[in-house]
Amino acid sequence: MREQTIKKSVELVGIGLHKGVPVTMKLEPLPTGSGIHFFRSDVGVNIELKPDNVVDTTMATVIAKDSHKVSTIEHLLSAVYAYGIDNLRIVLDNEEVPIMDGSSIGYCMLLEEAGIIEQDSTKKILKVKSPIEIKDGDKFVRLEPSDECVFDFSIHFPHPAIGTQKYKFEFSTKNYKEEIARARTFGFLSEVQYMRSIGLALGGSLDNAIVLDDTTILNKEGLRYKEEFVRHKILDAIGDMSLLGMPLLGAYISYAGSHKLNHLLTKKLLEEEAYEIVEIPQEYKLYDYELAKENA
Structure with a gap:
């Protein structure tokens, strides 16, 4: 199995969820071995x-170089990871990735429009060797050795529309597009005033998030999946794990995980060297590249 990039550059315009400002985003192919880079074209900074x-x-997950940030990267990166793209330049003319509809399906469509090509270098994978865990009270995120890539997530919210939800996702591109990609981010009306007071959720609306009052979902169209809330948590986790820089082979298990805990988990995995880097056998069907190739 070889490294991948996109076949051609593609572009879209949207708004940022938290800053609420317009942003143009362009995806560009990069040579093998380059990795994923964000480029702020308005300030000329590569991150x-x-x-x-x-x-x-x-x-949200925010990266920066010097004082220049790129925010809310997890939904886009979740799709990039799901489509097996190793080398990519993401060009933005502002500090936040467009939110689209609050899920990652729009990014999936953009990647399929761009197409995917194989490159010369053999694709590497980060294989979990020993269990590691980050805890915060009863909340936790954990990685365990496994011969499959699995995301097993549980949440509980004392809200009649959510309650306790569990979902176990067995990773492949096809499964991702069908089971995870359309799950939207969500928030509570009671928290909106506070979030906006600290400069967050300024671009949030019923068009790009599930919004809940004290008892119900305010979106007239309802949910896209029965367990849309926990499925979106898996979407986020996949995006956050992509910061490891290569595909993950192991079981990700979480109760009430967050961007913060995911970040600490990636750092602990690398610091404790609880992994080995191996080549992916050609017969290992982690990605269904035909999804993008057929639409290229």
């Missing part, structure tokens, strides 16, 4: 995707 560049995890 490499890696855990050490994370500067904030309050309601």
Whole structure:
């Protein structure tokens, strides 16, 4: 199995969820071995995707170089990871990735429009060797050795529309598009005033998030999946794990995980060297590249 990039550059315009400002985003192919990079064209700054560049995890994952940030990267990166793209330049003319509809399905469509091509280098994978865990009270995120890539997530919210939800996702591109990609971010009306007072959720609306009052969902169209809330948590977790810089082979298990705990987990995995880097056998069907190739 070879490294991948996109076949051609693609572009879209949207708004940022937290800052609410218009942003143009362009995806560009990069040579093999380059990795994922964000480029702020408005300030001329390149930011490499890696855990050490994370500067904030309050309601979103934020990376930065010097004082220049790129925020809310997790939904886009979740789709990039799901489509097996190793080398990519993400060009933005502002500090936040467009929110689209609050899920990652729009990014999936953009990647399929761009197409995917194989490159010369053999694809590597980060295989979990020993269990590691980050805890915060009863909340936790954990990685365990496994011969499959699995995301097993549980949440509980004392809200009649959510309650306790569990979902176990067995990773493949096809499964991701069908089971995870359409799950939207969510928030509570009671928290909106506070979030906006600290400069967050300024671009949030019923068009790009599930919004709940004290008892019900305010979106007239309802939910896209029965367990949409926990499925979106898996979407976020996949995006956050992409900061490791290569595909993950192991079981991710969480109760009430967050961007902060995910970030600490990636750092602990690397610091404790609880992994080995191996080549992916050609017959190992982690990605269904035909999804993008057929639409290229």
